[in-house]
Amino acid sequence: MNKSISASDLGIHLQHADESALFKWFIASFLMGKRIQAEIAAQAYRVIVEKHGRDTARKLGGCTHQQLVSMLGEAHYVRYDETTATRLLNLCKKLSEEYAGKIGQIQAASADRQAFEKRLLEFDGVGPKTLEIFMRDAAAVLY
Template sequence: MSKIISAHDLQIDLQGANEAGLFKWLLASFLMGKRIQGQIAANAYQVIVEKHHRDTPHKLASCTHRQLVTMLGEAHYVRYDETTSSRLLALANKVNTEYDGKVSNIVAASADRRAFEKRLSEFEGIGPKTIEIFLREAAAVLFESST
């Protein structure tokens, strides 16, 4: 059993439900939600966000499919590199076009946690595992404070 990788492990700050942290954690959760070793997913996150500075929906959406495939390859995230690259671009574009580039707007558009989970599941490539990983840490800053 591999170690569960947390937002803290990736130096992602979720305090105050800040936008930068929420998007980075969504991106990391997306990568870790696939059937791939956690450390490889974490490496992919670090290559995309720390090495190539694609840490916002706008910056990620400005990548080409080929650039993302190359970044995933750098991290040895090669099993699903083509589909993951396409889905990362779709994720960034959907956050940009439907939610004005902000994960917090997905929350604001949702009546409650269940509605938020439904909205996340409408993103291509986001399934129950990715939602579980994301909310394992983000739920506390997104939903508990509002009750």
């Protein structure tokens, strides 16, 4: 069983209304939600967000598919690199177009936690596991 990696393990300090931290944790949760070792997913997060500075929906969404595949490869996140790159780009596009790039806008558009979680599951590639990982740390600052 993989050790659970928390937001704070990645240096993400979640606080109420901190969009930057929420976005970073959403991306980390997305990467860890796949059938891949948690440490490799954490490394992919570090490469994309810390090394390459893709820390907002706009910046990450501005990558080309090939740039993202290369970043994932750099982190040895290779098994799902093509689909993950596509899904990350789609996620950023949807987040930007529908919620101004902000997790807080998803929350504001949701009547309650259940509605919020339902909206998160509408993102391509976000399934129950990604949702569980994200909410494990984010729920405390969102609800």
